[in-house]
Amino acid sequence: MPHINLDKDLPGMRSLLAFCPEIGEPLGQIANILLRSNDSLSMADRELIGAYVSYLNDCFYCQHSHAAIAVCYLNGDTELVEQVVKDFSNAPISNKLKALLTIAGSVQKGGKFVTTEQVEAAKAEGATDRDIHDTVLIAAAFCLFNRYVDGLATTTPTDMSSYPLRAKQVAETGYGNHIATNPQPAAHHKEH
Structure with missing residues (x-):
């Protein structure tokens, strides 16, 4: 049961965006910038980083939400996403992403856990400063x-x-307050 009066029909972050839209709007903008950029770090990579950190933080809602979004970007490859989240070092992903996930895991512990060696290893695998x-x-x-x-x-x-x-809705339309207010897509709805 939520600690404050949240809409119980809106799960996780959605209830918080609806509760406090003036905070939800900039958080949605940050999420869009961080997770929907698609340069040398793909949107799938970005969602995998988010899902992995959420797994380390034992945040069930965020882990499964962002893992599901990564699955959308990875053509339904649920098995790959689960492997990355739980054991990325043995997952069939690039060495660059493995090095970046190592950095992400250090950040999860605390910023000062990131080492020069980790950064150099990521750069050696092709990671840019960005x-x-x-x-x-x-x-x-x-x-x-x-x-x-x-x-x-x-x-x-x-x-x-x-x-x-x-996840499909977020992958198609992005993050923001519209996600909090749009109804959950129906399970029986099929796209042609």
């Missing part, structure tokens, strides 16, 4: 998001079938 910057900021932002969601005990769906439906 890739490293964005990885650190995504990891730091997810620590904030995870603590915001769990710190207020937002409603967390345990029905795993709800996550892909919302």
Whole structure:
């Protein structure tokens, strides 16, 4: 049960965006910039970093939400996403992404856990300064998001079938207050 009066029909971050739209709007803008840029760090990579940090923070809602969004970007490859989140060092992903996930894991512990050696290893695998910057900021932002969601005990769906439906909507339309106010897509709706 949420610690404050949140809309119980809106899970996780959605209830917080609806509760405080003046904070939700800039958080949505930050999420769009960090997670929907598609340069040398793809949107799938960015969502994987968010899902991994959420896993480390034991934030069920954010882990499964962002893992489901990554699945959308990875053509439905749920198995790959699960492997990256739980054991990225053995996942079939690039060495660059592995090095960036190592940095993200250090950020999750605390910013000072990131080492020069980790950064140099990422650069040796082709990571740009922007890739490293964005990885650190995504990891730091997810620590904030995870603590915001769990710190207020937002409603967390345990029905795993709800996550892909919302993920598709986010993958198509992005982050922001519209996500809080749009109804959950219906499970029986099929696109042709």
